[in-house]
Amino acid sequence: MNPALINQELATTSRILVLIALTVYVISFLVLTVSLANRAKATKKEQTASAIRVENFGLILAGLATLIHGAGVLTRGIAANRVPWANMYEFSISGAFVVSAIYLIALFFKDIRFIATFVIGFVVLVIGSANTLFYVQVESLMPALQDYWLVIHVSVAILGTAFFTIAAALAALLLIKSGKSKSKVLKVFPDVEKLEKLSYQFNVIGFILWTFTLIAGAIWADKAWHRFWGWDTKEVWTFIIWTIYAAYLHATTTRGWEGKKAAWLTLIGFSAVIFNFTIVNLFFKGLHVYSGL
Amino acid sequence: MVSRQQSKYVVRKEYNEPIEAPDLSAKSWLRWIWKQLTSMKIALFLLLLLAIAAVPGSIYPQRSADPNGVALYFKNNPDFAKVLDSLQLFDVYASSWFSAIYLLLFISLIGCLLPRIGVHYKALREKPPAPPTNLARLPQYKKVTGEKVKLEAAFEYLTKNKYKVIAESKGKALVELRAEKGYLRETGNLIFHISLVGVLISVALGGALSFNGQRVLVEGETFVNNRAAYDSYQPGLLFSEASLQPFSMRLDQFSITYDYLNPANYAKPLDFRANVSTTVSDQQSQALIRVNEPIALPNAKVYLTGNGFAPEIIVRDPDGTISFSGPVVFLPQDANMTSLGVIKVPDAKKQFGMMAFFYPTVGKLSTGALTSTHPNPFDPVMTLNVYVGDLGIDKGINNNVYELDTHLLKQIAGGKSGTKALKLQPGDVVELPQNLGTVEFKSVKRFASLDITYNPLDIWVLISVIITFFGLLLMLLIPRRRIWVRKLADGAEVGALAKSRDESLERIVKEISQAMKKSK
Ligand code: HEM
Numbered sequence: 134m135n136p137a138l139i140n141q142e143l144a145t146t147s148r149i150l151v152l153i154a155l156t157v158y159v160i161s162f163l164v165l166t167v168s169l170a171n172r173a174k175a176t177k178k179e180q181t182a183s184a185i186r187v188e189n190f191g192l193i194l195a196g197l198a199t200l201i202h203g204a205g206v207l208t209r210g211i212a213a214n215r216v217p218w219a220n221m222y223e224f225s226i227s228g229a230f231v232v233s234a235i236y237l238i239a240l241f242f243k244d245i246r247f248i249a250t251f252v253i254g255f256v257v258l259v260i261g262s263a264n265t266l267f268y269v270q271v272e273s274l275m276p277a278l279q280d281y282w283l284v285i286h287v288s289v290a291i292l293g294t295a296f297f298t299i300a301a302a303l304a305a306l307l308l309i310k311s312g313k314s315k316s317k318v319l320k321v322f323p324d325v326e327k328l329e330k331l332s333y334q335f336n337v338i339g340f341i342l343w344t345f346t347l348i349a350g351a352i353w354a355d356k357a358w359h360r361f362w363g364w365d366t367k368e369v370w371t372f373i374i375w376t377i378y379a380a381y382l383h384a385t386t387t388r389g390w391e392g393k394k395a396a397w398l399t400l401i402g403f404s405a406v407i408f409n410f411t412i413v414n415l416f417f418k419g420l421h422v423y424s425g426l
Numbered sequence: 427m428v429s430r431q432q433s434k435y436v437v438r439k440e441y442n443e444p445i446e447a448p449d450l451s452a453k454s455w456l457r458w459i460w461k462q463l464t465s466m467k468i469a470l471f472l473l474l475l476l477a478i479a480a481v482p483g484s485i486y487p488q489r490s491a492d493p494n495g496v497a498l499y500f501k502n503n504p505d506f507a508k509v510l511d512s513l514q515l516f517d518v519y520a521s522s523w524f525s526a527i528y529l530l531l532f533i534s535l536i537g538c539l540l541p542r543i544g545v546h547y548k549a550l551r552e553k554p555p556a557p558p559t560n561l562a563r564l565p566q567y568k569k570v571t572g573e574k575v576k577l578e579a580a581f582e583y584l585t586k587n588k589y590k591v592i593a594e595s596k597g598k599a600l601v602e603l604r605a606e607k608g609y610l611r612e613t614g615n616l617i618f619h620i621s622l623v624g625v626l627i628s629v630a631l632g633g634a635l636s637f638n639g640q641r642v643l644v645e646g647e648t649f650v651n652n653r654a655a656y657d658s659y660q661p662g663l664l665f666s667e668a669s670l671q672p673f674s675m676r677l678d679q680f681s682i683t684y685d686y687l688n689p690a691n692y693a694k695p696l697d698f699r700a701n702v703s704t705t706v707s708d709q710q711s712q713a714l715i716r717v718n719e720p721i722a723l724p725n726a727k728v729y730l731t732g733n734g735f736a737p738e739i740i741v742r743d744p745d746g747t748i749s750f751s752g753p754v755v756f757l758p759q760d761a762n763m764t765s766l767g768v769i770k771v772p773d774a775k776k777q778f779g780m781m782a783f784f785y786p787t788v789g790k791l792s793t794g795a796l797t798s799t800h801p802n803p804f805d806p807v808m809t810l811n812v813y814v815g816d817l818g819i820d821k822g823i824n825n826n827v828y829e830l831d832t833h834l835l836k837q838i839a840g841g842k843s844g845t846k847a848l849k850l851q852p853g854d855v856v857e858l859p860q861n862l863g864t865v866e867f868k869s870v871k872r873f874a875s876l877d878i879t880y881n882p883l884d885i886w887v888l889i890s891v892i893i894t895f896f897g898l899l900l901m902l903l904i905p906r907r908r909i910w911v912r913k914l915a916d917g918a919e920v921g922a923l924a925k926s927r928d929e930s931l932e933r934i935v936k937e938i939s940q941a942m943k944k945s946k
Contacts, residue, residue, distance in 0.1 A: 137687075138687055138688065139687075139688040139690060139691065141690065270690045271690065272688075272690055272691045272694070273685055273688065273691045273694065273696055274696075275694070275695070276695065276696065276697055276698055276716070276717040276718070277717050277718065279696075279697075279717075279718065280718045329927070330927045330929065333927045334927065334929070337902050337903075340902070341898060341899065341902060341903075344895060344898055345895065348891050348892075348895060351891070352888070355884070356718050356719070356720065357717065357718050359638075359720070359727070359729040359731070359877045359879050360638075360879070361884065361887065362629070363490065363491055364483055364488060364490060364491055364518075364519045365491055366484040369480055369481075369483055369484040370484060372480055373477045373480050373481065376473050376474075376476050376477040376480070377473075377474070377477050379473055380470050380473035380474045380477070382902075383466055383469055383470045383473065384470055385927070386466065387466040387467055387470055389467075390467075390470065413484070417484060418487070418492065418495065
């Protein structure tokens with residue numbers, strides 16, 4: 134393989150685009166929060182209608198931020214001459230982009246506007262920490278990563294994570310909603326049954342994608358590490374996550390385990406996903422030493 | 427609107443889920459235990475237990491993945507390490523408790539599956555069941571009023587949408603429809619669970635039949651596949667040496683591409699290439715092994731796992747007889763490939779050993795010590811510390827080729843010996859101290875570390891995994907629905923039931939009602 138020229142200037146442009154996107158996301162987040170608060174307080178129809186207009190504005194801002202964000206991710210890839218997910222900074226910005234994009238696309242099919250604040254808040258958190266904690270310069274790929282499985286395995290993992298994220302937001306709402314709190318905000322959200330259904334659907338897609346990630350990872354490991362499974366720390370955690378979500382799927386059809394308990398399992402599974410991405414990447418020893426830090 | 431509790435109740439009853447309540451009056455405890463073991467609650471519990479049991483393996487170093495880490499742990503915390511070891515925490519995934527959990531899970535799985543296969547087989551051939559007396563209690567229900575409402579329209583809708591439909595009629599008019607669709611969901615579920623067992627068996631059996639061997643090969647050397655040719659070797663429990671097929675493989679050239687173009691990336695390796703010539707039953711051919719690109723030979727896959735320098739060294743006695751000759755594998759110590767090698771010369775007049783440092787591109791630190799400034803051999807230099815004394819090779823100790831136990835040896839060059847370390851560039855011949863003879867640094871060669879593996883069942887693992895995934899798609903994406911339509915005196919009613927959280931059920935019931943409304 135001949136070295137390809139890294140375009141550091143374009144990488145700088147990419148970083149600026151991501152930071153602009155972050156700013157717009159933050160504004161969108163604030164607007165959405167205001168709208169949520171207004172809807173909770175609304176007693177008259179007109180008040181609700183105006184709160185919904187504010188919400189629309191917040192979502193349009195989120196869409197704008199996502200477009201800029203996408204441009205930032207794309208330019209990072211062009212600058213590096215490869216897919217933009219080869220270290221933690223890149224996983225984070227690509228992952229956050231997919232979360233936001235999947236969420237906005239899903240809005241066309243399902244009415245899940247009510248979790249906009251959660252999702253955009255999460256995206257802000259991820260991009261923020263990517264820029265402050267994980268930022269690294271663009272570098273070429275080490276030989277172990279130069280493979281088309283990087284494209285398949287990692288992109289599907291990111292996609293699966295996006296679905297798990299949305300499902301976790303819904304599960305969290307379900308738990309709040311079925312708790313003792315009498316907060317007025319709660320009336321903005323749909324009933325528990327609806328939340329359970331939606332959360333299940335996102336988890337199912339997430340689980341399919343995660344299963345694929347696990348299989349693709351094993352196939353790649355067979356090429357790169359001369360065995361398809363070796364209980365490397367990252368493999369261990371991918372397995373743990375898969376098992377938790379398999380348990381979740383069983384829970385949804387086990388009497389006494391649907392609803393709240395299944396929602397807890399969703400949150401436990403999602404915590405494991407986040408743990409796998411942060412703590413395991415940064416502090417655990419293993420073959421997946423690709424954080425770039 | 428029906429309450430959720432009720433709808434669940436209907437789901438359970440219709441699908442005959444096993445009920446877990448212990449029947450203590452039952453005679454056979456065994457039967458009760460079996461029933462418990464194959465209940466969904468236990469499956470759920472065992473899955474969660476498996477997830478928890480997997481965690482410690484990511485916290486403590488594992489013998490299988492990181493044997494050095496385990497050795498280090500024993501060195502640093504000998505007492506605690508013993509406790510951990512007695513709990514098999516350095517071998518979590520082969521431990522008795524981890525195995526017990528997944529074996530129980532799979533027993534439970536098989537116990538679950540067997541009866542379900544029969545039930546499903548019957549369901550596939552049977553007609554959709556009779557409706558519950560009260561359709562209004564189903565999760566989705568709609569009533570259409572109007573005396574002229576006809577079930578024919580619903581029948582047409584259902585058959586067009588590929589439902590299995592049973593129609594009852596009185597005279598010419600239809601009075602009741604029973605429809606079902608999505609049998610593939612359960613088929614997929616069964617395929618999924620069965621092929622999970624397939625994955626487990628092929629992984630376990632494949633592991634037992636497999637082997638894994640390592641070999642370091644210097645440029646120009648040839649590896650002939652047999653047990654003795656491996657530097658290290660890990661056979662599975664059932665592996666037979668007869669599985670080693672005869673072939674040979676010569677490392678012609680090993681090359682590395684570095685990035686000199688990008689400052690951020692300067693001198694980072696971009697590509698490792700091992701060019702080999704292989705001979706399989708007298709057929710000679712050329713092949714290239716790269717990271718991520720193993721080559722396949724009979725009953726063997728050959729992977730590139732590492733590389734380094736192997737300087738070619740010749741040692742001569744004072745009278746000129748050669749007492750040592752050959753490339754010596756040096757172990758890389760840093761990113762710029764400063765490498766450390768050991769040369770033992772037991773056949774010299776007076777036994778001696780040398781500890782050698784190799785700097786591919788030599789540079790000087792501010793302390794005056796040598797260092798390497800680039801991983802490529804642009805300005806290679808080797809320095810030698812020389813030790814005399816009993817190397818212990820004849821007694822069978824001190825046999826590790828990468829280590830020189832200097833305890834019983836006397837240093838005569840380098841360090842604090844009073845004589846400077848010898849310093850050579852390729853082509854140099856220098857005198858050894860104490861009239862030991864000469865040493866020549868003939869040339870710089872590279873070596874490749876290769877992993878050679880064999881697993882006869884890996885294709886079966888792949889096949890069963892793909893089938894598992896296929897089953898997963900069917901069981902999660904195909905909805906299973908039952909729909910009943912009944913003629914009423916003043917119209918008709920439609921009730922529907924789904925096995926999963928089925929968003930479309932409401933829409934379908936609506937569509938059927940509308941179709942019937944329009945038909946009048
Ligand atoms: C190796 C362990 C197992 C794994 C990874 C696993 C995984 C899964 C998954 C992912 C589903 C999909 C859930 C859905 O359709 O929404 C499922 C469904 C199911 N599993 Fe398992 N399972 C395992 C063991 C078992 C065992 C031991 C039993 C029996 C007690 C069992 C019985 C079922 C049943 C009855 C369903 C269908 C649930 C339904 O859709 O109503 N599974 N399993």
